[in-house]
Amino acid sequence: MKHLNLKYPIIQGPIMGGITTPQLVSQVSNSGALGTYAGGYTKPVDFEEDIKEILALTDHPFNVNLFVPNHYSETPDAIQEAIRALTPVYNHFELTPRLPSGTPQRDERRFNQQVDIIIKYQLPICSFSFGIPNPTIIKKLKDAEVYLIGTATTMNEALAFQEAGVDAIILQGSESGGPLCSFNQPPVGTELKALLLQANQTLTIPIIASGGIMDKEQVNAALELGVVAVQMGTAFLLTDESGACDAHKDAITNQEKDNTTLTPIFTGRFIRVVRNKFIDFMESQPPRAVITYPLQDSLTKSIRKYANQLNEADYIALWCNTNGFKGKKQSVESLLKSLV
Secondary structure: OHOOOOOEEEEEEOOOOOOOHHHHHHHHOOOOOOOEEEOOOOHHHHHHHHHHHHHHOOOOOEEEEEEEEOOOOOOOOHHHHHHHHHHHHHHHOOOOOOOOOOOOOHHHHHHHHHHHHHOOOOOOOEEEEEOOOOOOHHHHHHHHHEEEEEEEOOOHHHHHHHHHOOOOEEEEEOOEEHHHHHHHOOOOOOOHHHHHHHHHHHOOEEEEEOEEEEEOHHHHHHHOOOOOOEEEHHHOOOOOOOOOHHHHHHHHHOOOOOOOEOOOOOOOOOOEEEOOOHHHHHHHHOOOHHHOOOOHHHHHHHHHHHHHOOHHHHHOOOEEOHHHHHHHOOOOOHHHHHHH
């Protein structure tokens, strides 16, 4: 990552839900690592305001992560069944359920507007999750001299990104906290070390390791396997500059051992989180109670929002990797010092 002028080969992973704040992104970049703004499904107006705030806080490079739009649909009956399953939780927070408002067409418009904002502000780096943008988008960003990074969970996905012309690949192991960014097969995941060993024999572009990395030994182990950098989400989630609520951070650090699970109940995509009461409740519901992403995400959004405001860990999507229990609450500066 020398051409990115980084002091440390460390990338802060993108975490949605207000956790990856402009303050976190800028502080990471100012400290010599690479901050990442979690663009995801952020509305373009908020996306642009956040970008302007980060630019006001740092003159160092930072990455912007985008979700590649996908096609999806659900029947009205399936949506109503999902709402029925969530009704006791809505009642707990005195919330009124709302029908999902997203459409694939609206997602694509938002994605295209986000790409235009990246180009408008001449941002140097963009990473993608959940798929490969179409060739027109890739060419548009490459013409603007944006360094492109794909996120892959298998060699097939990584090779598809390489063929599409991206500059580097994030290989995401199954140990990762938050969403498993699969897009070519069912999201079962592969452990990071196995992915890296395969990649050394297969890929010709730079590799970034992601998944369960929390300390200096794990950083060094990944670098020894030939990667140019590591991406870390959970470790940065625990920092003072993170927007995660205290209940979220405490749920991670209070684990005596790994208590995470992969579940689709929060968003419709498989995400790794600390197990809590909401997961136990939803697992007792019929399997069809969970609908596809992003419609499930839309149904649980108000629940997660209020739970965060109330510091009620039982109903928060507690993003966390399999080694999160080893982490501690500290500043970005302190974390980076411990890693190098």
